[in-house]
Structures are given as C-alpha cells and as structure tokens.
Amino acid sequence: MPKLLNKNYYLILIISAVFGISFWIGFNVNLLPPEASINAPIYDELFKILFIIGLIIFIGMTIAVIYSLFKFRKRKDQFGDGIALEGNLSLEIVWTIIPSIIVLIIGLYSYNIYDRMGGMKELNHSHEMIDSSTEKIWAGISQASNNEVASNNLSVEVSAMQFAFLFNYPKGEFISGELHVPVDHKVSMKMESKDVIHAFWVPEFRIKQDIIPGQPTILNFTPTKVGKYPIICAELCGPYHGGMRASIIVEEESDYKDWFNKNTKTEVSL
Amino acid sequence: MTTLDSSKEIKKDNNDVSEHHEDFRIFGLITFLVADGMTFAGFFAAYLTYKAVNPLPDGAIYELELPIPTLNTILLLISSATFHKAGKSLQKNKNSDSQKWLIVTATLGIAFLICQIFEYFNLPFGLTDNLFASTFYALTGFHGLHVTLGTLMILIISWQTRSKGGRITNQNMFPLEAVELYWHFVDGIWVILFIILYLL
Amino acid sequence: MTISIDSQDSNTKSLQPKGWLRYLSFSLDHKVIGIQYLVCGFLFYLIGGTLASAIRIELASPMSDFMPRDVYNQVLTLHGTIMIFLWIVPVVNGAFGNYLIPFYVGARDMAFPRLNAVAFWLIPPSGLMLVASYFIEGAAQAGWTAYPPLSITTPQSGQIIWIMSVLLLGGSSIFGGINFIATIIKLRRPGLKLMQLPMYCWAMLGTSLLVVLSTPVLAGTLILLSFDIVAHTGFFNPVLGGNVVVYQHLFWFYSHPAVYIMVLPAFGLVSEILPVHSRKPLFGYTTMVFSIMGIVVLGLVVWAHHMFTSGTPPWMRLFFTIATAFIAVPTGIKFFNWVATLWGGKISINSAMLFSCGFIINFVFGGITGVALAQVPFDIHVHDTYFVVAHFHYIVYGGTVFIIFSSIYHWFPKVTGKLMSEKLGIIHFAITFIGFNLCFAPQHWLGLNGMPRRVAEYDPQFQFVNQISSIGALLMAISTIPFLINIFLSIKDGKNSGDNPWNALTPEWLTSSPPPVENWKGEAPLVEEPYGYGKPISKEN
Numbered sequence A: 001m002p003k004l005l006n007k008n009y010y011l012i013l014i015i016s017a018v019f020g021i022s023f024w025i026g027f028n029v030n031l032l033p034p035e036a037s038i039n040a041p042i043y044d045e046l047f048k049i050l051f052i053i054g055l056i057i058f059i060g061m062t063i064a065v066i067y068s069l070f071k072f073r074k075r076k077d078q079f080g081d082g083i084a085l086e087g088n089l090s091l092e093i094v095w096t097i098i099p100s101i102i103v104l105i106i107g108l109y110s111y112n113i114y115d116r117m118g119g120m121k122e123l124n125h126s127h128e129m130i131d132s133s134t135e136k137i138w139a140g141i142s143q144a145s146n147n148e149v150a151s152n153n154l155s156v157e158v159s160a161m162q163f164a165f166l167f168n169y170p171k172g173e174f175i176s177g178e179l180h181v182p183v184d185h186k187v188s189m190k191m192e193s194k195d196v197i198h199a200f201w202v203p204e205f206r207i208k209q210d211i212i213p214g215q216p217t218i219l220n221f222t223p224t225k226v227g228k229y230p231i232i233c234a235e236l237c238g239p240y241h242g243g244m245r246a247s248i249i250v251e252e253e254s255d256y257k258d259w260f261n262k263n264t265k266t267e268v269s270l
Numbered sequence B: 001m002t003t004l005d006s007s008k009e010i011k012k013d014n015n016d017v018s019e020h021h022e023d024f025r026i027f028g029l030i031t032f033l034v035a036d037g038m039t040f041a042g043f044f045a046a047y048l049t050y051k052a053v054n055p056l057p058d059g060a061i062y063e064l065e066l067p068i069p070t071l072n073t074i075l076l077l078i079s080s081a082t083f084h085k086a087g088k089s090l091q092k093n094k095n096s097d098s099q100k101w102l103i104v105t106a107t108l109g110i111a112f113l114i115c116q117i118f119e120y121f122n123l124p125f126g127l128t129d130n131l132f133a134s135t136f137y138a139l140t141g142f143h144g145l146h147v148t149l150g151t152l153m154i155l156i157i158s159w160q161t162r163s164k165g166g167r168i169t170n171q172n173m174f175p176l177e178a179v180e181l182y183w184h185f186v187d188g189i190w191v192i193l194f195i196i197l198y199l200l
Numbered sequence C: 001m002t003i004s005i006d007s008q009d010s011n012t013k014s015l016q017p018k019g020w021l022r023y024l025s026f027s028l029d030h031k032v033i034g035i036q037y038l039v040c041g042f043l044f045y046l047i048g049g050t051l052a053s054a055i056r057i058e059l060a061s062p063m064s065d066f067m068p069r070d071v072y073n074q075v076l077t078l079h080g081t082i083m084i085f086l087w088i089v090p091v092v093n094g095a096f097g098n099y100l101i102p103f104y105v106g107a108r109d110m111a112f113p114r115l116n117a118v119a120f121w122l123i124p125p126s127g128l129m130l131v132a133s134y135f136i137e138g139a140a141q142a143g144w145t146a147y148p149p150l151s152i153t154t155p156q157s158g159q160i161i162w163i164m165s166v167l168l169l170g171g172s173s174i175f176g177g178i179n180f181i182a183t184i185i186k187l188r189r190p191g192l193k194l195m196q197l198p199m200y201c202w203a204m205l206g207t208s209l210l211v212v213l214s215t216p217v218l219a220g221t222l223i224l225l226s227f228d229i230v231a232h233t234g235f236f237n238p239v240l241g242g243n244v245v246v247y248q249h250l251f252w253f254y255s256h257p258a259v260y261i262m263v264l265p266a267f268g269l270v271s272e273i274l275p276v277h278s279r280k281p282l283f284g285y286t287t288m289v290f291s292i293m294g295i296v297v298l299g300l301v302v303w304a305h306h307m308f309t310s311g312t313p314p315w316m317r318l319f320f321t322i323a324t325a326f327i328a329v330p331t332g333i334k335f336f337n338w339v340a341t342l343w344g345g346k347i348s349i350n351s352a353m354l355f356s357c358g359f360i361i362n363f364v365f366g367g368i369t370g371v372a373l374a375q376v377p378f379d380i381h382v383h384d385t386y387f388v389v390a391h392f393h394y395i396v397y398g399g400t401v402f403i404i405f406s407s408i409y410h411w412f413p414k415v416t417g418k419l420m421s422e423k424l425g426i427i428h429f430a431i432t433f434i435g436f437n438l439c440f441a442p443q444h445w446l447g448l449n450g451m452p453r454r455v456a457e458y459d460p461q462f463q464f465v466n467q468i469s470s471i472g473a474l475l476m477a478i479s480t481i482p483f484l485i486n487i488f489l490s491i492k493d494g495k496n497s498g499d500n501p502w503n504a505l506t507p508e509w510l511t512s513s514p515p516p517v518e519n520w521k522g523e524a525p526l527v528e529e530p531y532g533y534g535k536p537i538s539k540e541n
C-alpha cells in the first residue's frame, strides 16, 4: 500500500515538473521576431499556446521512452520475456479521446485566431478595389483594424516579377520600389505577379500571401510600430529568389504624407 | 518449431498456386484499373475546376457537337455487349463463335477510333487554342489511347481463340476475361467522359 | 498490360544466376529483389547526401559563393527528388516490403514476380537519367514540387527529363503497390487470418492503397505539365489562360499521401522491431490496425494544407486545417502504443532498438510541429520557410531514415546469417542522432525569424545558426562511415548469427538465415501469434 502511494506520488511530481518546465519555457523563451502589426500579437498568442502544449507532449514522451529504456533494460542475469500484455482497451480509449479533445480545442481556438486576423472574411464582396464582379480575386487575409474607416484605408497595388516587388500607389499615381505606410492605418494590397509565383512575407507582421500570375490576391494589414522591415519573397521563383527582397517602411503619418507628396509631385512634373 | 500448430497444417502444398491462380490475377488487374481510373479522375477534376473558375476568354472558341460522340457512345456500348457474347461462347466451348464476336468487337473499336479522328478533324479548335480545347484533347486523347490498346489486345486474343492451335480455350479463359474487364472499364470511362465533356 | 504475368515459375527460377551476380540479374526471387532495392536506394542516398552537403556548404555563408545560383537550384531539386523517389520510397516500400511480405503471409514469392522485377528495374535507369540530366543541359531547377509557371519557364531539357524520370518511378511504385495488395490479400497461406498478420503487412496494405489511389494523379498531372512545356498548351500557364493553383491541388493530392507512403511502412517496421527487442507483445494490435486505416483515409483528404497561402478560399482552409489536425489522433495512438510496448519489457539496448527509440523521439517532435503547421494562422507565417524544412526532415529523416537504419541492424542477420558489430552500431547511432538534431533543430528558429527556404543567400544575421546547422550536416555525413565499415566488416567476417539470433516469433525467423530460395524447406509455418512474447509459444522456443 505505501509502495503504491509512493509510485503515484512520483508520477504526479514528474507530471507537474513537465508542466512547470513547459510553461516556463513557453513564457520565457521567445523564438519570434519583434511584433509590428496588429496580427503579430494575435499570432504570438497562438504560438505560445501551441508551443506549451507541444513541449508538454514532447518532454513527456521523451521521458517515457528514456525511462523505459533505463528501467526495463535487460540485466545481465535476466532471461525470458516481459509481461504478455497485449493491450488495455480503457487505456487506449483514453489516449484516443484526450488527443481528440486537445486537437479539437486547438482547432477551434486557431479558428478564432484566424477570424481575429480577418482570414474568414469573404473578400470577393468586401474589397473596394474589385472593379468588375466577374474578376476572380483570391482570398488572402482581410483584416479588421481598429479604425475601420474605409476612407482611411491605404490601397496599394503590388506587382511582383523576377526578381523585384513594385508598389503602385493609385491615389498618388506613382510607383515605388519601397513600400511606405503610415503607422496604425489599415493597408489593403491587391497583388499580382507578372511571371511566376512569388510570395509577400513580412516576418515582423506574421503575414504571408502568394502572389500568383493570372489571379490577383489580396492582403490587408495594419502596422503598429514605426520602423523598417524586410519584405521577403517566400516562393521559389528562379535563380535570384534568395535575393528577392524589398523593404517596408512604417512611419508616422506626417512623415508618410511628406514622402507621399514628394513622390506624387515628381511624378506629375515628369 | 513449436510455433507451428500442426493440427492446422494443411496437407496441400502451398506452392500449388493454381488454386488461387485465376483469382489473384484478376484481382491484380482490378487494382491496376483502379489506379488507371484515378488518372482519369485527376483529369476530370482538373476539367471541372477549370469550368468552375476559369471563364472562357472573349473570342475563344470551344464548341462541341453531339452527333458523333453519341454515335461513339452507342458503338462502345454495343462493343461491350459483343465482347460479353464472345466470353459466353468460349465458355460453351464454341471457339469460332467466340472469335467472330471478338472480331466484331474489334471492328467496333476501330469504328470508334475512326469517328473520333473524324471528329478531331472537324472541330473548330486546335490543341493549343484555349484551356478547354487542350483539356478536351488531353482527355479524349488519353481515352483514345486506351481504346487503341484495347483494340490491339482484342485482335491478339481473337487470333489466339482460333479453333486450331489457339492458346485461349475454355480451360484458359484468363486472357479473354482480363481484356474483357479492361474493355468494360474503358467503356465506363467513356460514358463518364461523355457526360462530363459533352453533356454538362 | 499487367495480365499475362505468371506466378511462381520454378523453371525460370532455377535458371537464374547464383552468387552475387544474381543481384545484377532480372531475378524473380523476392529476396533478391528486396536487396536490389535496398542497395540501389542506398547508392542514391549517397548521391542525395552529397548534394545535401553541397547545400549546407553553400549555406554556411550568407553569400551565394559556393556555386552559381541556378546550379544551387538544380542541386536542391535533385536532392529532394532523389531522396524521396529514389531512396525513401523504394527502400521503405520496395526493399523491406519485398523481402518481408512473402514471409509474413506465408508465401514463396510475391503474387506477380515478373511485374516485381520490372518494377525494380525501372528504378536504376530513371535514377541515372535524372542524375545525368545535370550533365546535359542542367537538371530541373524548379524544386521537387515543380510548380508552374516556374517549371515551364526554366530550361526545358532538365525539366522534361525530370518529368520522365518521376513518371517512370511513379510507374514502378504503382506496380509495386499492386503487387503488395495482391500478395497480402490473395496469397495468404491457408488458415492465416488478416488479423493475425504482422503489423508491417497492414502498414504496407495501407501504403499500397495510397500508392494506387494517388500516384496516378501525379502521373496525369506531370503529363499535362509536359504538354505545357513541349506542346505549349496552357493547362498551368496563366499566359495562355491556365490555372497554376490547379496544378498545386493535383500535385499535393499525390504528394501529401506520399509523405504517408514514406512513413507508414516505417510505422510497420518499428512495430516489428520493438516487440522483438523488448520481449513483449505489440501493445494494442487492433487499434494499431485501425489507426493505420484511419491515417490512410484522412491522408487522402488533407492535401490543401500545403496551399494555405495559395489563395484558397476560407472554407477550404478551415476544412483542411481540421482534417489535418485530426491525423494527429491515429498517429498519436500508435506512438502511445509503442511506448506501452516498451513498458514492462526486458529491453535489449542494441543498435536496432536505439534507432527505433530515436525515431519515436524525433517523430514526436516532427509531429508536433506538423500539428502546429496544420493551423492556418500559424502556417501563414512559416510556410515556405526553414521551419517547414526542419519539420519535414524531422519526419522523413528523423523518422523514416532512422527506421531504415534500425531495420538494417535488425534484419541483417536474416539476410546474411551474420551479426553486425554493436559497438560500431552504437557509434553510428550516437553521431547520427546528435548530427541530425544539430542540423535541423536550429532551422525551426531560422524559419520563424525570417529565413525562407530554397535560397542560396540570406540575411547575414542568420549566419551563426546556419553554421551550426552545417556542422550538424557534417556529422550526419560522417556518421555513414562507421555504418559502411560495419556493413563491410560484418559481411566479410561477422560472427555467425544462427537462424534466429533475436529469438523472434515472426515468420521470417522461422526458417534458416539466410533463407532458402523458396523461403521454406518444407511448408510455410502458420504463425497465429507473431507477437506472442511472454506466452507459452515464446517460452517453448
């Protein structure tokens, strides 16, 4: 009787240690780049949860394997077989149902995250840049921002080609090789490729969308931190794929206006 | 060898496979046809997706007429029946009847191919004209390849069912059964193809 | 086409060459064919590994300085294609399947021996063709996924050879699949029930179903792609009105199942190895069978999780997220069952066991990142980055390749009648395990922080971590040396193993080692309890 108690005591101790370590790592080890859009904290919340659950399972399984190897190793003087245990239905039901529930909860939770990122919006009907109803626009992320005022939105048309991005500002009628955007404003981008598939990725924003020839895609985001971030092509597009980068410059609204006006003027004077 | 339960030992040599022989060869063939069918399924899926999301560009021509393919459908359906007849005759040991039916089947197959080629020459679009034209030719061409192969095999087995010296007999029906199964499969695919390409 | 293949034909068999020459012949013996697959696969593994080393050398510095950029893409493409189609798939299916399945069902050979030989002999020429394309006008350079329009616009000859070679390899794999299904279902020794089969049979049945259902779709797709390249049709060419996303759907309809084609047989093999060396029955046979079939069914309906950023509509993303995440359940069951198999056993800690346990640990890790990747919002950030590279190497290397090594240690005495050196085996395991984790674990961080995959140059801030990864790759390369030494020494003068060195109960051990030509001197034994360890059956042994 005391022996049994002892065993359970150790088990509980180990399980709580695994949980403790996993939570500690989950909360204290940061594997992600800085957060610079309203998507980023939402993403990082999901990441943290998945990271912790993953660590618990991984550490738990690793301990179980190493412990078994050690505890049940065949000693020199031992012969014969282990116990003839062919299964245990209730145990197997337990480890079918618990993972199912975990997976289901993760699924619902990530659905919620995705919805908060704006991924579940039907883009075909909501986007103001769609000129004709027959044109097929393919979904990207259409994300709600704090100040969802349509007129406040900045619309940019992105075209990608081997091996560069070009940003067309329709309101200013000019094209830029750098993407300048005002902080805390929702940016809507319609993207199309001129040759092969590319992808628009800003790690600090936690967003990515393929840029596909023949099928425009849409990506909306709201930057929250002033700074300069890399735009990276994430889809193999040819020999110089690794060098296909651009910058996104998030600036205060006044700085952005200055930049915008300067460019508009030069373009007009041409 | 204590693991051997001698009470359950079978007297017959396991190597004597003739017992399952017929059986598993047809089984293998069916597996192969499932695989082949998946190739078509992939093509059909591509075609249906194109139809759903890729509108025909302005000015592109993609029109199909029904008479020839309808005739072709009838030809193939009849040929399935005549092949069936051939099998039945062989079962009754009437080799020459069987051979006749096979030749009729092969003729129908050839007629199908001729009609198909005739249709190709009279279509108002070519292989690379537009997406639907290409898909049309890919699908019918791939099916036509199957018909061609089938017809060749029918000709071969009809030669082998000849009364004197033919290798396919009442006792050795497997080649005929195999080709028959294949032929029904090719027919079935055609019916699906006809519905999807011409009727939808 | 497949019809007139005669089954067991002892006459032709006795005309086959003897000695090592038979491994170069069109042999119909399933054991010879199995070894042919294994050795051929391993040679291609060495080529693929050399290419991997070239990749890691290039990535040791942020500049593109080791090779020209287009050559880098060729190396990358060849590496992926060779490792998948010429190493993992042929070895884990063809080699072990051919060697073991006839024993397991109590047959003297596969159902269609000639088709079997044809399936093998398709591999060396198509593999050589693929490698040779590099020396002609350059190999394909659109990645192993060959996404159009890139694959249409890059130099044609390489891409066309790539397509032909993959088509032939796909054909080989379909022929193999047909053969396995027919053998397992139809060639069972009378009296042997399906639910008495060793687990590897179930794994191969599931795998072969996937092969038969999905590989033809890849074949069809590649034929359309080759039309686009050669005949200028526009299936996948947007300039001509085509649709590039349709290619991705069709491609992944095969290539997601393909990852299960690479890993399910490994699940089967580990289920054979663990019970033997821990002297315990396989835990939960029935749930294991059902989880394999569950994986097969689910595996067919999750492909679009590779396309979360391809502009797929929201409902599709949602469906594929949930379907994918649910694959974790049957997979998880298998892992819990394996640990339960170890639990309470009398475990011999040898090379086979170590590699199998390494597999469990690595695969659990890869599976966890996989479940994370199944979540759309998570995947959007890390898709096409080094995080994904790390994920699939944990699965395919940490999983399947570890099991291939484990299986070699386990079945070497069966094939040769000799024992391998445990000392070298354990050294091999240690270097591989450390090297592997050193190489791929840091890549998760790289991906999260902004390094995309398939690049020859990268942001200098990532240099240090990339160098760690390259050192890991170096260790992996080194680890093959003790392995090769071990193989050669053991073949030459390994200790005699006797017929059944592990006292195993599965049927392949109930004949001499190496086995006679038609597997059993007398009749095939009826093994009703292949995992009867700890039971009277095993004690009598």
Ligand code: HEM
Binding pocket: C049, C052, C053, C055, C056, C076, C077, C079, C080, C081, C083, C084, C088, C142, C143, C144, C145, C389, C393, C396, C397, C401, C439, C452, C453, C454, C455, C473, C476, C477
């Ligand atoms: C010696 C061990 C290995 C090393 C060092 C290694 C290294 C690499 C590296 C660095 C890449 C990424 C290149 C890039 O995307 O920029 C890569 C890609 C890949 N590896 Fe490995 N690899 C190894 C073994 C394997 C094995 C055994 C497989 C078996 C399936 C494999 C399959 C792949 C695949 C499919 C890709 C993707 C190729 C592509 O995207 O075109 N690797 N490998």
Ligand SMILES: [Cu+2]
Binding pocket: A198, A199, A233, A234, A235, A236, A237, A238, A240, A241, A242, A244
């Ligand atoms: Cu790129």
Ligand SMILES: [Cu+2]
Binding pocket: C255, C256, C259, C302, C303, C305, C306
């Ligand atoms: Cu997948």
